[in-house]
Amino acid sequence: MALVEVPQETSYPPLEEKKPFTEPASVLVTPCDPWPRPYYLENGLRRVAPYHYTYNTYCKERWRGRELLDIFSSEFRDRPLEYYKDAIERGSVVVNGKPVPSTSHVVKNGDVISHTLHRHEPPVTSLPISVLHEDDDMIVINKPSGVPVHPAGRYNFNSVVEIMRAERGHGFNPLPCNRLDRLTSGVMFIGKNAKAAEKLSMQITARTVRKEYIARVKGEFPDGEVVCDMPILQISPKLGLNRVRANGKAARTVFKKLAYYPPGSKEQNLSEETNADRSKKEGYTIVRCLPVTGRTHQLRVHLQFLGHPIANDPIYCNQRVWGTRLGFNDADASQDTDEDIITRLSRMGKSEVADAVAYHDEMVDEYNKKKAEKMSGELCEVCQTPLYTDPGEQELTLWLHSLRYEDAGGSWSYVSPLPAWALPPDGREGPTQVGTMDELVAAVKDENPEIA
Numbered sequence: 299m300a301l302v303e304v305p306q307e308t309s310y311p312p313l314e315e316k317k318p319f320t321e322p323a324s325v326l327v328t329p330c331d332p333w334p335r336p337y338y339l340e341n342g343l344r345r346v347a348p349y350h351y352t353y354n355t356y357c358k359e360r361w362r363g364r365e366l367l368d369i370f371s372s373e374f375r376d377r378p379l380e381y382y383k384d385a386i387e388r389g390s391v392v393v394n395g396k397p398v399p400s401t402s403h404v405v406k407n408g409d410v411i412s413h414t415l416h417r418h419e420p421p422v423t424s425l426p427i428s429v430l431h432e433d434d435d436m437i438v439i440n441k442p443s444g445v446p447v448h449p450a451g452r453y454n455f456n457s458v459v460e461i462m463r464a465e466r467g468h469g470f471n472p473l474p475c476n477r478l479d480r481l482t483s484g485v486m487f488i489g490k491n492a493k494a495a496e497k498l499s500m501q502i503t504a505r506t507v508r509k510e511y512i513a514r515v516k517g518e519f520p521d522g523e524v525v526c527d528m529p530i531l532q533i534s535p536k537l538g539l540n541r542v543r544a545n546g547k548a549a550r551t552v553f554k555k556l557a558y559y560p561p562g563s564k565e566q567n568l569s570e571e572t573n574a575d576r577s578k579k580e581g582y583t584i585v586r587c588l589p590v591t592g593r594t595h596q597l598r599v600h601l602q603f604l605g606h607p608i609a610n611d612p613i614y615c616n617q618r619v620w621g622t623r624l625g626f627n628d629a630d631a632s633q634d635t636d637e638d639i640i641t642r643l644s645r646m647g648k649s650e651v652a653d654a655v656a657y658h659d660e661m662v663d664e665y666n667k668k669k670a671e672k673m674s675g676e677l678c679e680v681c682q683t684p685l686y687t688d689p690g691e692q693e694l695t696l697w698l699h700s701l702r703y704e705d706a707g708g709s710w711s712y713v714s715p716l717p718a719w720a721l722p723p724d725g726r727e728g729p730t731q732v733g734t735m736d737e738l739v740a741a742v743k744d745e746n747p748e749i750a
Contacts, residue, residue, distance in 0.1 A: 334464065337464065339424045342423065343422065343423065343688065344424045344461075346419040346455045348418050348678065351454075353412065354410055356408070356409070357407055357409040361373075362407050363404060363405070366398060369405060370386075377683070386401045387401065391412070393405065393410070393411055395410070416681035416683060418452075418683060418686075420452055420693075422456045423443065423694055427445075430712055435493075435494035437472075437490065438486070438487055438712045439462075439485075440485065441700075443699075444689075444693065444694035444695060447459065447478060448474070453480075458472070472488045472490075473490070474486060474489075475487040475498040476498075476499075478700055481698070482696055482700060484511070484714055484717075485702065485712055486700070505749060506707070506748055507703060507704070507706065508704050508706055508735055509700065509702070509703055510701045510732070510735055511587040511588075511699060512584060512587070512698075512699045512701045513584070514582055514584055514585075514697035514719055515601055515607060516580065516608075517582070517583065518583055519553065519583040523554050523737060524552070526549075526600040527548075528600060529548050530549045530594075530600075531545060531546030533636040537640065538595075539613070539640065539643060540593070540599050541603075542599060542600070542625075542629050549591045549600070550591050552741045553600075553601070553604070555586075556586050556732065557584045558581060558583045559722070561581045584728075585601070587601075588738040595614070598611055602615070603628075607624055607625075609697060610695065610696065611696060618642060619642045620639065621633065672686065697717075697720075699716075699717045699720065700714070702735070706748065716732070
């Protein structure tokens with residue numbers, strides 16, 4: 299079969315590229331990874347010197363055809379409208395690397411929006427991240443309370459990941475294997491490589507790793523093993539608020555009293571002045587907690603439902619939000635509707651101290667004004683951002699501690715020391731360490747054999 303040359307058609311015009319590809323404009327990024335990290339220690343706090351940081355984001359579909367100032371005012375509400383208007387006019391907000399002629403500039407598909415701001419991070423405790431164990435694959439740490447694990451929100455360098463990187467070198471890439479809330483302290487696993495981190499994370503997901511927490515709760519907790527099987531529902535994703543509800547996700551926790559300390563000691567009187575109703579000097583209990591499932595705020599919600607919330611919990615032991623019964627035994631929301639709780643909690647914040655109980659005594663009111671982070675009324679000289687006061691103890695500490703992680707098969711176990719708030723107060727006798735988990739596990743081993 300012979301190949302025949304086909305004559306070229308000359309009657310058709312050459313193809314014209316209607317939308318030729320062009321590289322997006324380069325975006326000027328100010329230095330946002332200072333090394334060494336701009337830490338300094340002062341008054342028991344780890345502080346970060348303010349620094350410039352550039353956020354870059356492509357135009358989202360819902361932004362197309364909208365004015366730039368309108369996007370910032372509706373999508374980024376952590377700063378006042380006047381700030382964003384000024385930032386656009388000064389060129390701190392640019393589109394495709396170039397300042398825009400006005401705040402009414404219309405954003406289109408493919409645009410890159412860059413916002414360079416003067417970042418102010420909240421301080422955290424200056425307590426070190428102590429190492430309980432380290433080998434070639436894993437670091438087991440005792441996380442201080444008040445320090446977030448990952449950079450998020452207003453926290454960046456003041457996070458476990460970045461503090462460890464600052465201590466071990468810029469190339470170190472810590473890989474957290476388990477999650478603890480910012481206010482929760484205790485045992486955490488930091489993988490040195492992806493394979494080790496993935497292996498442990500899979501063990502935890504499979505529930506073959508047993509966890510024990512310790513909490514300090516209001517009142518005298520009952521004797522024996524107490525199993526709470528109440529389901530938990532997230533009633534406000536925006537506020538991260540959860541409560542016991544029949545239509546929630548299944549949740550199970552085993553609790554056991556470690557020690558009860560009736561009122562009377564100097565420390566107890568102090569805790570009552572700040573975290574409990576003066577008319578009910580009921581003492582407090584140190585409680586061991588075995589979460590069988592892993593719902594968000596599970597221990598805090600179950601303890602609240604049982605009538606013994608964590609004594610300094612700014613959310614679940616807050617009479618301004620939950621009323622005098624503090625959500626006790628309210629599975630059907632008959633005492634307070636979800637809407638009531640959400641509305642009350644939404645009012646709490648930087649303008650009103652999120653206290654664990656509302657007092658009307660002048661002396662205590664004065665204490666409350668000083669103890670939690672709130673707007674100071676001052677502005678940053680560089681960027682005019684409203685500044686906060688230093689966080690109080692309540693912003694840095696929750697009486698909930700991740701005490702122990704162990705393999706159900708017995709191949710490994712890591713236990714941290716009891717935190718100071720769980721030890722006997724001065725002049726009182728009580729346990730200074732915790733025994734095995736056998737009694738806690740025995741209470742649920744028939745229903746949950748994987749942890750036995």
